[in-house]
Amino acid sequence: MADQKFPVTGKEVRLARYAENQPTKDDFEIVDVEVTEPASGNVVVHNVYLQVTAVMRDLMTEEPGLPMMPPYKVGERPWGGAVGVVVASASPDLAVGDTVQHMDGWTDYSTGPASQYFKVEASWFPGPEYFLNQGITAYHGMADVAEVGEGDVVFVSNAAGGVGSLAGQIAKARGAKRVIGSAGSAEKVEYLTKELGYDAAFDYHDGPVLDRLRELAPDGIDVFFDLVGGEQFEAAVQAAAQGARFALCGTVSAQTGNAEGAFPRLDIMAGIIRQIVIKPFSTYHTPEQIQAWTQHFAQWLQEGKIVLPYTVVEGGVSAAPEALVALLGGAYKGNVLVKISEG
Numbered sequence: 157m158a159d160q161k162f163p164v165t166g167k168e169v170r171l172a173r174y175a176e177n178q179p180t181k182d183d184f185e186i187v188d189v190e191v192t193e194p195a196s197g198n199v200v201v202h203n204v205y206l207q208v209t210a211v212m213r214d215l216m217t218e219e220p221g222l223p224m225m226p227p228y229k230v231g232e233r234p235w236g237g238a239v240g241v242v243v244a245s246a247s248p249d250l251a252v253g254d255t256v257q258h259m260d261g262w263t264d265y266s267t268g269p270a271s272q273y274f275k276v277e278a279s280w281f282p283g284p285e286y287f288l289n290q291g292i293t294a295y296h297g298m299a300d301v302a303e304v305g306e307g308d309v310v311f312v313s314n315a316a317g318g319v320g321s322l323a324g325q326i327a328k329a330r331g332a333k334r335v336i337g338s339a340g341s342a343e344k345v346e347y348l349t350k351e352l353g354y355d356a357a358f359d360y361h362d363g364p365v366l367d368r369l370r371e372l373a374p375d376g377i378d379v380f381f382d383l384v385g386g387e388q389f390e391a392a393v394q395a396a397a398q399g400a401r402f403a404l405c406g407t408v409s410a411q412t413g414n415a416e417g418a419f420p421r422l423d424i425m426a427g428i429i430r431q432i433v434i435k436p437f438s439t440y441h442t443p444e445q446i447q448a449w450t451q452h453f454a455q456w457l458q459e460g461k462i463v464l465p466y467t468v469v470e471g472g473v474s475a476a477p478e479a480l481v482a483l484l485g486g487a488y489k490g491n492v493l494v495k496i497s498e499g
């Protein structure tokens with residue numbers, strides 16, 4: 157039943173207090189926990205990677221009110237997407253050595269009913285890190301919400317982040333004519349154009365965003381995929397082409413700065429004149445959405461049309477709190493994975 161000798165001690169992260177402004181690593185505590193043989197129907201999974209994402213900042217507050225996303229509770233282990241390997245099984249559904257994807261990543265070892273773990277084939281992708289990315293949201297927003305296609309001029313804000321680094325590539329793979337991205341440093345701007353196939357990019361700190369958009373998209377933007385809110389949204393309204401589609405995905409400027417980033421002003425007259433279609437959306441990770449992304453991701457990887465942008469943070473699960481704080485501060489590019497073990 158098990159290759160692993162039990163009991164074994166692992167580390168897990170717990171929320172120590174709710175975040176008030178910007179999270180710090182002291183909002184979490186690291187605890188040693190003993191892991192025993194799985195009860196009937198259960199498995200023990202040794203985690204390999206935990207994915208950290210900006211929305212975790214919201215989940216650290218008492219009442220985030222996010223759909224399908226239970227908030228983190230003080231004294232408890234947060235939830236978070238992970239990939240791991242089954243090291244003990246008391247279930248006929250999973251065997252020792254199976255690679256699984258699941259939502260219990262802030263720990264060395266995860267134990268629970270086999271039904272909570274989704275078996276994946278390690279051979280589907282070049283490595284286990286490929287199972288953890290923000291592509292479901294990026295694909296849903298670009299394909300279903302913005303309906304990006306041939307000839308579109310596209311602007312993605314926060315283009316070097318987890319969602320944005322895939323959103324721009326998805327737009328290109330679907331035939332967009334020109335994809336423009338914004339990011340917070342010269343290094344990230346270069347990363348967008350040199351490694352992710354963006355046609356143009358700019359640092360949003362470098363003067364008014366509207367000036368940069370007018371220069372880079374003189375005929376206007378057809379699709380805006382917004383992850384930031386605030387000034388970038390207001391500028392995109394002014395730079396929109398007739399009938400532009402806005403897919404509003406996130407307001408990271410409110411999550412990491414002052415809350416006003418979530419409340420940009422809409423120039424209603426500009427919206428009317430240009431007949432802008434503004435669609436905020438939440439991704440529910442339905443089976444259809446998961447399948448649509450997984451299929452396209454595998455195909456585009458094979459065709460060389462997409463790369464997985466990601467950063468691996470070493471240091472085990474104890475490094476996860478600092479990784480989340482650093483992510484919000486702009487330290488990383490692409491999807492952010494904390495390496496928990498070799499599996």
Ligand SMILES: NC(=O)c1ccc[n+]([C@@H]2O[C@H](COP(=O)([O-])OP(=O)(O)OC[C@H]3O[C@@H](n4cnc5c(N)ncnc54)[C@H](OP(=O)(O)O)[C@@H]3O)[C@@H](O)[C@H]2O)c1
Nearest residue numbers: 209210317318319339340405406407408409412438439486
């Ligand atoms: N609607 C949905 O279904 C859905 C699903 C997933 C995520 N989201 C939302 O999408 C957004 C992005 O999520 P993510 O996980 O991909 O996060 P992320 O991009 O990895 O977030 C971190 C990045 O945000 C940028 N940032 C921080 N403060 C900023 C500011 N004031 N202005 C502009 N950029 C700033 C930083 O990049 P720079 O160095 O470039 O500033 C940093 O690297 C979040 O708001 C998240 O809640 C929505």
